Amino acid sequence: RLSDCHNIDDFRRLARRRLPWPVFDYIDGAADDEITKTRNTSAFDEVDLVPDVLAGVGEIDAGCTIMGRRSALPLMLSPTALQRAFHKDGERAVARAAAKFGIWFGISSLATHSIEEIAALTSGPKLFQLYVHKDRGLNASMIERCRDAQFDALALTVDTIVSGKRERCLRSGFTTPPRFSASSLWSYATRPRWTLDYVFGPKFRLPNLDGHVQEGSGKSVSIQDYFNTMLDTNMDWDTAARIRQDWGGTFALKGVMSAADARRAVEIGADAIWISNHGGRQLDGSRAPFDQLREIVDAVGGEIEIVLDGGVRRGTHALKGLAAGATAASGGRLYLYALAAAGQEGVERAIEILKEEIERGMRLMGVTSIDQLTADRLRWR
Numbered sequence: 001r002l003s004d005c006h007n008i009d010d011f012r013r014l015a016r017r018r019l020p021w022p023v024f025d026y027i028d029g030a031a032d033d034e035i036t037k038t039r040n041t042s043a044f045d046e047v048d049l050v051p052d053v054l055a056g057v058g059e060i061d062a063g064c065t066i067m068g069r070r071s072a073l074p075l076m077l078s079p080t081a082l083q084r085a086f087h088k089d090g091e092r093a094v095a096r097a098a099a100k101f102g103i104w105f106g107i108s109s110l111a112t113h114s115i116e117e118i119a120a121l122t123s124g125p126k127l128f129q130l131y132v133h134k135d136r137g138l139n140a141s142m143i144e145r146c147r148d149a150q151f152d153a154l155a156l157t158v159d160t161i162v163s164g165k166r167e168r169c170l171r172s173g174f175t176t177p178p179r180f181s182a183s184s185l186w187s188y189a190t191r192p193r194w195t196l197d198y199v200f201g202p203k204f205r206l207p208n209l210d211g212h213v214q215e216g217s218g219k220s221v222s223i224q225d226y227f228n229t230m231l232d233t234n235m236d237w238d239t240a241a242r243i244r245q246d247w248g249g250t251f252a253l254k255g256v257m258s259a260a261d262a263r264r265a266v267e268i269g270a271d272a273i274w275i276s277n278h279g280g281r282q283l284d285g286s287r288a289p290f291d292q293l294r295e296i297v298d299a300v301g302g303e304i305e306i307v308l309d310g311g312v313r314r315g316t317h318a319l320k321g322l323a324a325g326a327t328a329a330s331g332g333r334l335y336l337y338a339l340a341a342a343g344q345e346g347v348e349r350a351i352e353i354l355k356e357e358i359e360r361g362m363r364l365m366g367v368t369s370i371d372q373l374t375a376d377r378l379r380w381r
């Protein structure tokens with residue numbers, strides 16, 4: 001039950017029970033041996049927090065400004081694909097929950113609700129995550145639609161030049177739209193709530209892709225097919241600079257991992273970078289974002305906003321990131337399990353838990369605002 005969920009891992013257990021295994025494994029799985037996925041979270045354990053006491057923490061404010069908009073928490077909901085495959089309300093549930101808490105969320109080019117539908121739901125801070133397709137017309141149309149719908153920022157994904165080797169998805173044969181297969185039939189049959197919603201609910205669509213991938217069109221694709229056939233493998237820094245210019249608004253690069261690339265992001269005029277390895281779903285063996293944070297902060301801190309994306313499951317993970325120099329912490333799985341478990345109510349509960357952990361952590365650290373979290377409050381083991 002939702003009331004029994006006290007941390008993100010509790011939602012994960014619920015999601016596992018509610019989702020057919022190919023769908024759960026799509027969310028939960030990562031590339032190769034999934035070492036990077038595990039490391040993304042365990043990296044936070046290499047650092048200890050040093051609290052101050054008797055600091056008068058009756059009134060605290062966990063708010064901050066991210067990419068020009070006020071956020072009630074230093075926490076963002078990262079854009080993730082295919083959300084209606086996890087819960088019938090999909091991205092709408094996430095958008096509404098984020099708006100309720102006054103925090104940023106993102107939708108993916110592979111969202112199951114349209115740019116316009118999501119924009120109409122909330123005037124809260126929202127970004128669009130762009131995958132660069134070979135079809136330049138499609139890229140241009142998504143950019144224009146986001147501009148018309150007044151999205152606050154565009155985040156260009158730069159870490160999916162080819163697909164990571166998602167072995168769980170290879171085994172289950174996961175595609176979008178999800179398809180039933182002989183090996184997973186039992187799992188679908190024993191999850192009737194999900195299966196009935198999916199079969200009898202609104203048609204599963206990817207409305208931002210202008211019909212490139214659509215149910216009923218015979219165009220179901222696997223993750224490998226999508227990345228390897230539809231995305232532009234030749235994308236480079238000139239492409240990123242051109243997209244920044246075409247968009248003209250607040251612009252971020254999602255998936256930067258090196259200090260040298262962070263410097264290039266500054267040079268093309270990006271407003272923010274997401275230090276991210278795509279939740280360990282791309283290059284297994286890639287370093288954890290938290291481990292890379294300090295060298296990136298040393299290289300470009302103060303010149304560009306730095307969002308720490310990867311492995312965040314606790315309020316204290318966010319606090320450690322902020323103390324090490326991040327503007328905010330962000331994550332996908334941190335709300336996706338909750339979406340799968342209980343829709344909007346689940347996402348709200350997950351944000352509430354992280355909010356409480358952040359605020360409790362601030363009080364126990366002896367700080368009343370997040371700018372008081374500085375690197376001298378950390379000790380690296």
Ligand code: HOC
Pocket residue numbers: 080081110175176221222223226278281
């Ligand atoms: C079938 C198409 O960012 C991920 C997502 C994108 C997946 C495309 C799936 O899983 O990493």
